[in-house]
Amino acid sequence: xxxxxxxxxxxxxxxxxxxxxxxxxxxxxxxxxxxxxxxxxxxxxxxxxxxxxxxxxxxxxxxxxxxxxxxxxxxxxxxxxxxxxxxxxxxxxxxxxxxxxxxxxxxxxxxxxxxxxxxxxxxxxxxxxxxxxxxxxxxxxxxxxxxxxxxxxxxxxxxxxxxxxxxxxxxxxxxxxxxxxxxxxxxxxxxxxxxxxxxxxxxxxxxxxxxxxxxxxxx
Numbered sequence: 001x002x003x004x005x006x007x008x009x010x011x012x013x014x015x016x017x018x019x020x021x022x023x024x025x026x027x028x029x030x031x032x033x034x035x036x037x038x039x040x041x042x043x044x045x046x047x048x049x050x051x052x053x054x055x056x057x058x059x060x061x062x063x064x065x066x067x068x069x070x071x072x073x074x075x076x077x078x079x080x081x082x083x084x085x086x087x088x089x090x091x092x093x094x095x096x097x098x099x100x101x102x103x104x105x106x107x108x109x110x111x112x113x114x115x116x117x118x119x120x121x122x123x124x125x126x127x128x129x130x131x132x133x134x135x136x137x138x139x140x141x142x143x144x145x146x147x148x149x150x151x152x153x154x155x156x157x158x159x160x161x162x163x164x165x166x167x168x169x170x171x172x173x174x175x176x177x178x179x180x181x182x183x184x185x186x187x188x189x190x191x192x193x194x195x196x197x198x199x200x201x202x203x204x205x206x207x208x209x210x211x212x213x214x215x216x217x218x219x
Contacts, residue, residue: 004183008032024052026183047077057083066093074102091121098122115147119156131164
């Protein structure tokens with residue numbers, strides 16, 4: 001499974017990319033709005049740091065506008081993936097952009113039929129939002145299981161990206177199901193690296209080492 005970082009913060013991306021564990025980036029208008037620089041400049045910086053797919057989202061709601069914005073976004077760098085919303089106009093845009101050789105991440109997916117339409121339209125990635133489904137009392141991860149099964153039934157090439165991840169358990173379940181990608185907020189990314197027993201074990205090893213050094217120095 002690929003791990004994407006869900007942020008537009010360049011410093012956070014640079015920090016976690018140094019681990020060699022960031023396969024790509026997802027951004028959206030809300031994340032970009034938090035940053036001080038213009039959107040295009042931020043995306044340029046991100047693409048220079050992370051060689052994998054970097055999603056930049058259109059803000060138009062009509063197909064012609066999405067295509068126009070998508071073509072401009074694609075000029076930023078070869079690793080840009082254009083995000084289009086999962087609406088009828090968005091699916092029209094997906095077909096046109098794909099014909100241009102531009103990869104599209106179809107976002108805001110909340111049902112299996114939507115995921116099927118995205119795949120049939122030629123989406124490179126589909127992004128089901130599991131956390132937002134959980135927020136309204138629905139099992140978000142069950143949607144990932146269903147999409148995985150349907151995509152396998154028909155050999156769809158569209159990659160399943162698990163979005164709106166709330167914590168490590170979402171990531172673990174996504175891996176068990178066989179999702180292609182999990183896009184993860186920075187705080188969750190860091191939480192995945194941590195375990196209290198690792199910290200306790202390391203401290204014990206270091207303490208034993210310090211004791212051994214003192215004994216050796218005393219002899």
